[in-house]
Amino acid sequence: MGNIKKLDISAYLVIGPENTKGRPVATIIKEAVSAGFTCIQIRSKVASARELIQLTRQAAEVIEEAGKSDEVALLVNDRLDVVLAARSQGIKVDGIHVGQKDIPVKVCREYLGEDLIIGLSARADQLFDYIKTEDVSQLDYFGVGPLHETPTKPDCGIGEDGKVITRSIADITKVAELSSIPVVVGGGVKLADIPTLAKTGVDGFFVVSAVTEAENPKQAATNLVNAWNNYNSKTKTF
Incomplete structure (x- = not known):
């Protein structure tokens, strides 16, 4: 997986310039990494390709400065395109996360090779059938959500009827049992959710605003990591 010793999605931050209340993306990533976050995803629907490449460069530099590349x-x-352009510029980016309507996983794998990470947002509708039947040979992990409706991504979890399908703890526990690859859960996750979530058997949680919009992002990130580590029922490595 590039230079990653093993994929750890236990504490996963999703961030873009629209999420930070005007603060530098790189600063918040630095604080999250120092607090123990294990995975960073650059996501923006407003940034240009050039801006995304620059954000990826800054994130890679921050991770390297922390000695955690x-x-x-x-x-x-x-x-x-951003992953390929960044890598061609020598930026250490480790992979891509795609949704159902994005570039197909097979195409990503063809371009990125066997060593890079590919994560996929599992479909909200028919979730259990999907997790059981999807060909996971090209994938490294599933993203599942939302746990709650979230203003950060209002279309997250929309079913065929246009209504948002949120995930109960029972659903999440079942997904963890069914999935043959690691599962990370998010969508409106707050600190209070972590103890319950950590006991479901999933491999991690992802957050956006709980860290990116916090008054003190480093403290918020630290609290989330500590809560996960205190309550996590799983010591599985992969």
């Missing part, structure tokens, strides 16, 4: 995975959401 072989531990913390740096991913880009949706934009295979």
Whole structure:
């Protein structure tokens, strides 16, 4: 997986310039990494390709400065072009996260090779059938959500009827049992959710605003990591 020793999605931050209340993306990533976050995803629907490449460069530099380039995975959401351009410029980006309507996983794998990480947002509708039947041979992990409705991504979890399907703890526990690859859960996750979430058997949680919009992002990130580590029922490595 590039230079990542093993993929750790236990504490996963999704961030873009629209999420930070005007603060530098790189600063918040630095604080999250120092607090123990293990995976960073650059995601923006407003930034240009050039801006995304620059954000990816800054994130890679911050991770390297922390001495965690072989531990913390740096991913880009949706934009295979940005991943390829960043890598051609010598930026250490470790993979991509895609949704159902993005570039197909098979195409991502063809361009990125076997060593890079590919994560996929599992479909909200028919979730259990999907997790059981999807060909996971090209994938490294599933993203599942939302746990709650979230203003950060209002279309997250929309079913065929246009209504948002949120995930109960029972659903999440079942997904963890069914999935043959690691599962990370998010969508409106707050500190209060972590103890329950950590006991479901999933491999991690992802957050956006709980860290990126916090008054003190480093403290918020630290609290989330500590809560996960205190309550996590799983010591599985992969």
